[in-house]
Structures are given as C-alpha cells and as structure tokens.
Amino acid sequence: MSHAEPKVPALPRLTEGVRQQLLEHNDGKVFHTEYSARNFHEVRTYTLSDGQLFIRAHGKGAFGGSQFDRTWPASRDETHRFLYSHQRQGVRNE
Numbered sequence: 001m002s003h004a005e006p007k008v009p010a011l012p013r014l015t016e017g018v019r020q021q022l023l024e025h026n027d028g029k030v031f032h033t034e035y036s037a038r039n040f041h042e043v044r045t046y047t048l049s050d051g052q053l054f055i056r057a058h059g060k061g062a063f064g065g066s067q068f069d070r071t072w073p074a075s076r077d078e079t080h081r082f083l084y085s086h087q088r089q090g091v092r093n094e
Contacts, residue, residue, distance in 0.1 A: 014080055022083050024051045031086060038062075046074075046082055053079045 031046040042059035053074040
C-alpha cells in the first residue's frame with residue numbers, strides 16, 4: 001500500500017498577460033524581505049499598486065555605516081521573479 005502525495009495545484013505559466021492579471025488582482029498587497037550579512041542589512045518592501053510592482057530597498061551598507069533608501073518600479077524581469085517566488089505565499093489570480 002503506497003501513500004499518494006497530496007496534489008498541489010499547478011501554477012499558471014507566467015506569461016505577460018498572466019503577470020498583469022496577478023498584479024491587478026493583488027492590488028494593495030505588500031510583502032517584506034530582509035537580508036543581513038556582515039556589515040550589511042537590507043529590508044525590501046514590495047508593493048503591488050495600480051497594476052505595477054514597486055520595490056523599496058533600505059538599510060545600512062558596509063562602508064562607514066552608509067545608509068540607503070531607494071524606491072523604483074520593478075522591471076519586467078524583477079516582476080517575473082517576484083511573482084514566481086511569491087505565488088505560493090499569497091499572490092493569487094482569483
């Protein structure tokens with residue numbers, strides 16, 4: 001008797017149209033990531049707004065405690081990587 005693994009729903013291919021639908025259906029959602037290494041700390045905030053992904057990176061760099069705070073609209077590649085890695089963490093096409 002073998003135990004079958006529970007089926008995980010297949011994720012849609014992230015074509016340009018699917019990416020746009022995901023951005024629009026998840027408007028207003030915010031995700032955070034944090035990274036620390038020796039003499040470096042960065043917090044990223046990903047905000048889905050108006051059918052677009054915006055990224056804010058802020059923290060402290062390695063050189064003399066230099067601080068940074070930068071916000072930009074995500075490129076197509078950044079958007080694709082974000083949606084691919086976050087589909088199972090709450091970004092849904094519903």
